[in-house]
Amino acid sequence: MRKKSVALGGYVSYLPAEVLWPMGHDVKSEGRMKSVGEAMDSSTNNRKLQHIRIVQSDLGVDRRKLYFDGVLLRHRALPEINLADVDPSVEFLGKRLSFPLMITSMTGGDHEILRRVNRNLARAAEATGVAMAVGSQRVMFSNPSARDSFELREVAPTTVLCANLGAVQLNYGFGIQECRRAVEVLAADALCLHLNPLQEAVQPEGDTNFAGLAEKIGLVARELEVPVILKEVGSGMSAPDVELALRAGIRIVDVAGAGGTSWSRVEHHRRRDSAAEGLGLVFQDWGIPTPLALWLLRPYRDRLQLIASGGIRTGLDMAKAIVLGASLCGMASPFLEPALESAERVIEKIERLKREFVTAMFLLGVAKVAEMRGNDSLLLEPLTGRRSW
Numbered sequence: 045m046r047k048k049s050v051a052l053g054g055y056v057s058y059l060p061a062e063v064l065w066p067m068g069h070d071v072k073s074e075g076r077m078k079s080v081g082e083a084m085d086s087s088t089n090n091r092k093l094q095h096i097r098i099v100q101s102d103l104g105v106d107r108r109k110l111y112f113d114g115v116l117l118r119h120r121a122l123p124e125i126n127l128a129d130v131d132p133s134v135e136f137l138g139k140r141l142s143f144p145l146m147i148t149s150m151t152g153g154d155h156e157i158l159r160r161v162n163r164n165l166a167r168a169a170e171a172t173g174v175a176m177a178v179g180s181q182r183v184m185f186s187n188p189s190a191r192d193s194f195e196l197r198e199v200a201p202t203t204v205l206c207a208n209l210g211a212v213q214l215n216y217g218f219g220i221q222e223c224r225r226a227v228e229v230l231a232a233d234a235l236c237l238h239l240n241p242l243q244e245a246v247q248p249e250g251d252t253n254f255a256g257l258a259e260k261i262g263l264v265a266r267e268l269e270v271p272v273i274l275k276e277v278g279s280g281m282s283a284p285d286v287e288l289a290l291r292a293g294i295r296i297v298d299v300a301g302a303g304g305t306s307w308s309r310v311e312h313h314r315r316r317d318s319a320a321e322g323l324g325l326v327f328q329d330w331g332i333p334t335p336l337a338l339w340l341l342r343p344y345r346d347r348l349q350l351i352a353s354g355g356i357r358t359g360l361d362m363a364k365a366i367v368l369g370a371s372l373c374g375m376a377s378p379f380l381e382p383a384l385e386s387a388e389r390v391i392e393k394i395e396r397l398k399r400e401f402v403t404a405m406f407l408l409g410v411a412k413v414a415e416m417r418g419n420d421s422l423l424l425e426p427l428t429g430r431r432s433w
């Protein structure tokens with residue numbers, strides 16, 4: 045499907061039914077009671093396809109706030125290094141990456157499109173030496189046929205792969221067993237637990253009990269054999285969140301800030317009840333812009349590894365995020381279209397990003413990523429309170 049813009053001037057504007065119900069919408073079965081497993085299976089799978097269709101169809105889902113354009117770096121007219129000597133590689137979770145990029149969580153499930161996206165992403169991640177995380181694996185617990193969409197080790201034997209579950213599921217019956225199984229399926233190097241209170245609040249079938257979650261995250265972090273990465277999905281994380289994360293034993297946080305994909309806007313398209321009309325649009329830009337989140341979390345730089353994602357669109361944005369203290373940068377939606385096509389298209393995209401990142405390093409006069417990470421002297425001006433985001 046080609047990407048086309050949908051005019052969303054007013055508050056109540058929806059995508060057509062064929063976009064929302066790609067597998068068909070069984071209106072007749074809506075009235076009957078379904079078993080929990082049955083309902084979750086069909087709805088979780090359908091939801092994953094809907095997400096892809098919505099991101100493809102509504103250009104406005106990517107908010108394109110360009111918050112990173114407000115961050116200026118110190119150009120060096122005399123960089124005093126050879127471009128050929130720039131080394132963008134980094135170590136992450138004990139493995140070497142060719143440059144600090146992670147394809148962040150998107151999808152998986154019992155459908156050919158979802159399998160294809162994950163395999164193309166994993167092949168490209170392996171070929172280019174970047175990290176990859178899968179989308180929520182919740183679906184594989186209700187539908188065993190979804191499992192193989194996450195079995196990516198055979199196509200990505202050496203690179204960093206991360207599993208993914210919604211943290212809030214720990215309040216809805218999930219525990220350490222499910223986390224272990226999610227990790228095992230892809231022999232993952234880490235488990236991403238995502239935090240998405242806004243998405244759940246807007247979602248018609250949202251799981252909105254976030255009470256007491258930090259303690260349960262702590263239990264998983266203590267017992268799991270691989271590190272837990274705590275991530276948002278596009279609204280950012282603030283200092284009180286990071287304090288709770290540190291107390292729970294978390295050492296890697298993906299701020300996943302505002303400025304890129306808006307889950308509030310995605311879920312807006314899926315709501316049909318009049319009571320919530322417009323809720324997802326009112327909150328579509330809610331959250332902490334990614335560069336600001338990094339800046340506000342600078343007191344924590346030496347206590348945890350920060351991943352920057354949410355609205356990162358170029359290798360130059362990546363360089364800015366690293367200067368603002370990130371160890372790694374994540375991107376999701378820009379990889380969707382290429383991944384629907386082929387692994388080669390994803391590889392081309394990654395190589396372009398790498399070239400942009402290396403060019404920025406050269407122009408900053410830094411030969412190693414360690415020299416730029418959290419190096420405030422590379423900022424042309426500090427990100428102060430007077431800036432209007």
Ligand SMILES: Cc1cc2nc3c(=O)[nH]c(=O)nc-3n(C[C@H](O)[C@H](O)[C@H](O)COP(=O)(O)O)c2cc1C
Nearest residue numbers: 148149150179180238277304305354355375376377
């Ligand atoms: C189609 C799509 C599906 C996503 N599904 C998940 C998911 O299952 N779990 C998760 O943690 N994040 C998910 N995300 C959120 C991304 O990992 C990322 O945090 C967010 O999109 C911000 O990055 P971006 O602006 O580069 O897209 C998804 C993003 C997209 C575009």
